[in-house]
Amino acid sequence: MKIKSIESHQQTDVQMDGAAGVKMRMLVGHEDGAGNFHMRHFEVEPGGHTPHHNHDYEHEILILAGSGVAKTEQGDRPFSAGDALFVAANEMHQFTNTGDAPLEFICLIPAPKDCTV
Amino acid sequence: MKIKSIESHQQTDVQMDGAAGVKMRMLVGHEDGAGNFHMRHFEVEPGGHTPHHNHDYEHEILILAGSGVAKTEQGDRPFSAGDALFVAANEMHQFTNTGDAPLEFICLIPAPKDCTV
Numbered sequence: 001m002k003i004k005s006i007e008s009h010q011q012t013d014v015q016m017d018g019a020a021g022v023k024m025r026m027l028v029g030h031e032d033g034a035g036n037f038h039m040r041h042f043e044v045e046p047g048g049h050t051p052h053h054n055h056d057y058e059h060e061i062l063i064l065a066g067s068g069v070a071k072t073e074q075g076d077r078p079f080s081a082g083d084a085l086f087v088a089a090n091e092m093h094q095f096t097n098t099g100d101a102p103l104e105f106i107c108l109i110p111a112p113k114d115c116t117v
Numbered sequence: 118m119k120i121k122s123i124e125s126h127q128q129t130d131v132q133m134d135g136a137a138g139v140k141m142r143m144l145v146g147h148e149d150g151a152g153n154f155h156m157r158h159f160e161v162e163p164g165g166h167t168p169h170h171n172h173d174y175e176h177e178i179l180i181l182a183g184s185g186v187a188k189t190e191q192g193d194r195p196f197s198a199g200d201a202l203f204v205a206a207n208e209m210h211q212f213t214n215t216g217d218a219p220l221e222f223i224c225l226i227p228a229p230k231d232c233t234v
Contacts, residue, residue, distance in 0.1 A: 001189040001210060002203040003196050006179075027201040028177045034203060036227045037154040039177050041201075060145045060156045062123075062179075062223060072118040079120050084144040084158075086119040086151060093118065106179060108225060110153045 002032055006041055014042075014050075021048025021097075027106065037110050044068070044095065044103040052094035057110050059087035066103035069096050119149055123158055131159075131167075138165025138214075144223065154227050161185070161212065161220040169211035174227050176210070178202035183220035186213050 009025040021044055028039040044050070044066075052071055067080035071094040078098075079085065087093045097103035126142040138161055145156040161167070161183075169188055184197035188211040195215075196202065204210045214220035 001187060001191065001194070001205075001208060003187060003194055003200055006199050006201060009201070027179070028203045032203045033205055034175065034177065036175065037177065037225065039179070039201065039225070058151065058153065060151065060154065060225070062144070062156070064181075070118060070120060074118065077118070077120055082123050083120055084123060084126070084156065086145045086149045088118075088150055091118060108154065108156070108177070 002028070009041070011043070016051055018051030018053060018094075019049070021045035022050055030111070035111055037108050038112075039106055039108050041104065041106050044097040046097050046100055046102070048103075049096040050094055052092065054090050054092045056089050058089050059085070059093070060108040061085035061087070062106050064104040064106065066097060066101050067099040068103050069098050070094070071096070119145070126158070128160070133168055135168030135170060135211075136166070138162035139167055147228070152228055154225050155229075156223055156225050158221065158223050161214040163214050163217055163219070165220075166213035167211055169209065171207050171209045173206050175206050176202070176204035177225040178204070179223050181221040181223065183214060183218050184216040185220050186215050187211070188213070 014022040023043045025041040028034045063083045070077045131139040140160045142158040145151045180200045187194045
């Protein structure tokens with residue numbers, strides 16, 4: 001069984017177009033033997049944001065710390081620590097840290113079928 | 118997009134054999150349209166525990182609050198808030214709250230193929 005603190009996972013800058021001030025840790029992924037879905041940890045600095053985009057897979061998200069605004073197909077919606085989010089496949093979405101502290105959340109996705117990821 | 122606090126989800130007692138003092142909330146499940154994997158929230162009272170069992174699917178877990186001990190195939194191992202856990206399919210496991218405060222964690226599983234769940 002793997003038991004490992006969030007902080008002890010390597011943190012890398014997210015280089016994706018449209019992302020600003022976002023860092024990621026892979027908490028449970030291919031290297032752990034997870035074949036169905038993966039747990040990633042994201043940290044967004046104040047004013048930072050994830051890309052405004054969509055894709056053909058869903059997100060399951062839990063906000064761990066901080067607060068922000070989700071740009072959704074139903075308009076801008078606030079969120080804060082303790083909120084659970086579900087983004088359906090193909091739904092446009094973007095998360096911006098509108099607070100003064102780091103925004104932290106986990107975001108789970110189906111395991112990529114491309115084995116190089 | 119669903120955005121909903123943990124607390125606003127219905128909480129039910131876990132009736133499974135071997136569980137004691139455990140309550141569950143389904144944060145992202147069938148009702149949200151999640152077809153690949155589901156996010157559940159568990160709250161275990163001090164001294165309470167999940168069943169000591171195994172099954173043919175994995176768990177991806179993040180400890181949100183409190184502390185405890187995992188009974189694993191490698192012996193008893195402590196965990197606390199901020200730890201990420203991966204339990205492989207078929208691996209024996211049990212989680213006991215050894216602290217004085219509620220133990221809270223999320224636990225993700227592949228979406229059950231039985232549509233009655």
